[in-house]
Amino acid sequence: MRFFIDFDNGDLIRGWIVPDNPLAISRVVVAVDGRRMAEIPAAIVDEAFKRNGWHSTGQCTFELTDGTVPGLSDLRRLELYDADTNVMIYRRVPRDGLVMQRVLLLNTGIHPETVIQGTLFRHFQQSYFGLHRMSDEILTSIFASQAMPSSLLSGSIVVPRYESLFTPDLMLTTILLHDPHVEMATRMLWLRARAQAAADPARSWRVGRHAESALFAEDCDFTDVKSLKRFFKMLPEAAYHLLYNPLTRQLGTRLPDDRVHPGNSIVAIEILARVGIVGHRDYFEAFVSTLLDRLGIDEAVPAPTPIPSEALALAERLRSVKAVADMLVFDIAMSDAVRGSVAKGWAN
Numbered sequence: 056m057r058f059f060i061d062f063d064n065g066d067l068i069r070g071w072i073v074p075d076n077p078l079a080i081s082r083v084v085v086a087v088d089g090r091r092m093a094e095i096p097a098a099i100v101d102e103a104f105k106r107n108g109w110h111s112t113g114q115c116t117f118e119l120t121d122g123t124v125p126g127l128s129d130l131r132r133l134e135l136y137d138a139d140t141n142v143m144i145y146r147r148v149p150r151d152g153l154v155m156q157r158v159l160l161l162n163t164g165i166h167p168e169t170v171i172q173g174t175l176f177r178h179f180q181q182s183y184f185g186l187h188r189m190s191d192e193i194l195t196s197i198f199a200s201q202a203m204p205s206s207l208l209s210g211s212i213v214v215p216r217y218e219s220l221f222t223p224d225l226m227l228t229t230i231l232l233h234d235p236h237v238e239m240a241t242r243m244l245w246l247r248a249r250a251q252a253a254a255d256p257a258r259s260w261r262v263g264r265h266a267e268s269a270l271f272a273e274d275c276d277f278t279d280v281k282s283l284k285r286f287f288k289m290l291p292e293a294a295y296h297l298l299y300n301p302l303t304r305q306l307g308t309r310l311p312d313d314r315v316h317p318g319n320s321i322v323a324i325e326i327l328a329r330v331g332i333v334g335h336r337d338y339f340e341a342f343v344s345t346l347l348d349r350l351g352i353d354e355a356v357p358a359p360t361p362i363p364s365e366a367l368a369l370a371e372r373l374r375s376v377k378a379v380a381d382m383l384v385f386d387i388a389m390s391d392a393v394r395g396s397v398a399k400g401w402a403n
Contacts, residue, residue: 056137057109057192058144060202066128068119070202072097072137072144073104075192077111082138085124093124094138142193145202146181153205154178154350159221160209161230161330162187163302165242168231170357171343172209178352179207186210195220214326216309227349229332231342232302232393235386237362239298239379240369246272246294268294277369280376287378303385320385327389335394341401 060070072081085093099116109115119135121127135145158175162168167184176182183189183197187210197208198220214221221228233241246265250273252258253266262269268291276282290298300315306326307319327333332349334342339359347354373379380387 056140056142056190056196058137058142058196059200060135060145063145063147063202066121068127068135068145068147069116070135070145071101071104071116073109073115074137074139077109079139080112080114081117083117083119083144084136084138085119086134086136087130087132092133095119095123140193142189143181143183144196148180150180150205152178153180154352155205156350157204157206157226158208158350159226159228160207161214161228161305162209162211163230163305164211164233164238164336165245166360167209167211170360171231171346172207174343174347174354174357175207175350175352178350180205182207182209184209187212191216198226211305213304213308213311214306215322218326218329223331227332228330229334229342229346230327230330231334231336231339232390233336234370234394235302235383235390236370236373236379237366238301238386239373239383240366241362242297242301243272243277243369244363244366246297247275247277264293265297267291268297277372280372283372283376284378287376287382299382300385302389315385317385320388323385324389327393333393333397335390335397337394338397338401341397 056075057073058071060068062069070083072083074081081097083095083097084091085095095117097115097117099118100113101116102113104110104113104115119127130147131149133147134143136143158179160168160171172182172184181203183206186194186197186208189197194212194217198217220226246269249262249265249269253262253269259266271289271291271294272286275286296312300320303320303323304311304313304315307321307323308315332342332345334345336359340356343356347356
């Protein structure tokens with residue numbers, strides 16, 4: 056599914072949605088205060104969609120007016136969704152006090168930066184979280200849209216694939232790095248927490264490609280170093296993929312399943328240098344303070360989500376396992392460099 060909003064003139068909103076099914080006619084849902092007000096099918100044919108091979112008929116453009124949505128011109132708030140995917144394609148809100156900037160928070164941890172998202176959310180016209188779960192077509196539509204000058208975007212997408220859409224004149228990019236050993240421990244515990252679902256035939260689909268890895272992690276004693284060494288010798292492929300230099304994979308490859316080579320670490324460092332605001336979770340306050348100041352938001356810096364003691368203890372054990380050092384060599388180099396730079400700058 057692709058979409059675009061051409062304009063919102065108050066009494067007229069025009070845009071288009073190209074559905075995944077090239078024979079289908081797209082429909083836009085209008086919601087006000089969480090209540091569904093109308094469902095409008097695309098009625099305008101644009102031959103360009105046919106020429107580009109996106110749609111068989113080109114009937115993808117819609118127009119919303121006071122006739123199709125009673126009181127449209129007086130509605131200060133509304134949301135538009137694609138009827139088939141339920142993806143929000145536009146939000147109208149009063150612009151007083153909004154941050155008129157597009158901001159991308161690149162999540163490097165397996166858990167999203169919910170504390171930061173929660174602090175920033177109300178200052179933007181619309182937000183998209185969990186970008187890595189969306190299709191390539193939807194992501195491209197979100198990044199390329201000019202109808203969303205106030206947007207907060209967040210997710211753990213692979214950056215090189217979309218970096219051309221992140222130029223400084225279009226978007227402020229931000230990234231918060233995590234200690235690689237703590238992140239690996241967090242990912243291992245994340246796997247083990249899904250073992251019960253993986254063992255249930257009715258729920259294993261929720262775990263997807265990580266079902267085997269989750270069951271494998273459950274059989275390992277993470278409190279024993281010898282058991283950890285065996286764990287890394289016998290890793291299933293999906294687990295290896297999840298744990299091997301994840302930061303380098305995110306910043307240095309174009310596809311989630313690409314293999315990571317030493318050359319990818321160079322690409323990752325170059326991309327990291329082009330990110331607008333770079334921080335380290337060990338200096339969470341420094342990162343959030345810088346971000347709030349850059350956006351002109353007068354908010355208290357929230358406390359970071361506590362790292363579970365189990366993850367911290369496991370991370371310490373992982374530091375003594377040679378296989379772990381080999382698996383995180385690129386990420387450790389980047390993390391240490393950023394941590395040192397932030398520590399020096401924040402102290403001054």
